[in-house]
Amino acid sequence: MYKNVILLNNMLMKKITILVATGLLLALYSCNNTASNDAKAKADSINEAKVDRQDDNMTKGIAEKDAKFATDAANGGMAEVELGKLAQEKATDAKVKEFGSMMVTDHSKANDELKILAQSKGIELPTMPGEDEQKIKQELSAKSGKDFDKAYVDQMVTDHKKTITLFENALNDVEDADLKQFIQKTLPVLKSHLEHIQAIDGSK
Numbered sequence: 508m509y510k511n512v513i514l515l516n517n518m519l520m521k522k523i524t525i526l527v528a529t530g531l532l533l534a535l536y537s538c539n540n541t542a543s544n545d546a547k548a549k550a551d552s553i554n555e556a557k558v559d560r561q562d563d564n565m566t567k568g569i570a571e572k573d574a575k576f577a578t579d580a581a582n583g584g585m586a587e588v589e590l591g592k593l594a595q596e597k598a599t600d601a602k603v604k605e606f607g608s609m610m611v612t613d614h615s616k617a618n619d620e621l622k623i624l625a626q627s628k629g630i631e632l633p634t635m636p637g638e639d640e641q642k643i644k645q646e647l648s649a650k651s652g653k654d655f656d657k658a659y660v661d662q663m664v665t666d667h668k669k670t671i672t673l674f675e676n677a678l679n680d681v682e683d684a685d686l687k688q689f690i691q692k693t694l695p696v697l698k699s700h701l702e703h704i705q706a707i708d709g710s711k
Contacts, residue, residue: 553631554575558571576681582633582640586640598656600653613696643662
């Protein structure tokens with residue numbers, strides 16, 4: 508009888524060990540899978556590693572904060588293009604639709620300039636907007652009519668205020684001269700976008 512009890516205990520402990528190990532592996536896989544799905548987080552990690560090991564492919568002297576600004580700016584720029592395309596398709600207000608077209612044109616141009624600049628510096632940029640931006644796009648995609656117009660306008664006001672703050676802070680923090688020049692060139696465009704969308708918001 509004692510042998511049977513010991514045997515049952517051993518079997519139970521083995522099952523518990525297997526279940527715990529399986530749970531840990533699943534949790535680890537889930538974390539890795541989430542990180543790999545966020546293109547911005549992946550680009551940030553690659554740049555941090557490049558700076559740490561002083562990668563030959565990265566221009567000497569590029570600071571981690573410079574690379575971080577580049578990934579943040581690229582992430583925001585790509586999101587504006589994606590949402591602009593959505594506005595072109597779904598907006599019912601002609602002014603909102605026109606603003607969406609302007610977002611696609613202006614941010615595509617800035618994105619291309621930043622991409623060329625980043626490549627010349629060896630900075631890794633995200634290939635698509637991050638998970639937070641993808642979620643916003645999904646939420647907007649679910650809306651239609653005037654509800655979409657209002658939600659898009661509100662999002663554009665929020666996004667451009669956030670992006671202007673990012674660029675203004677970077678103007679003081681970024682060390683690379685070429686990146687600083689990109690910031691100085693792009694900042695007035697972002698401010699004009701904010702004024703434009705606030706005017707549309709105020710007319711509703």
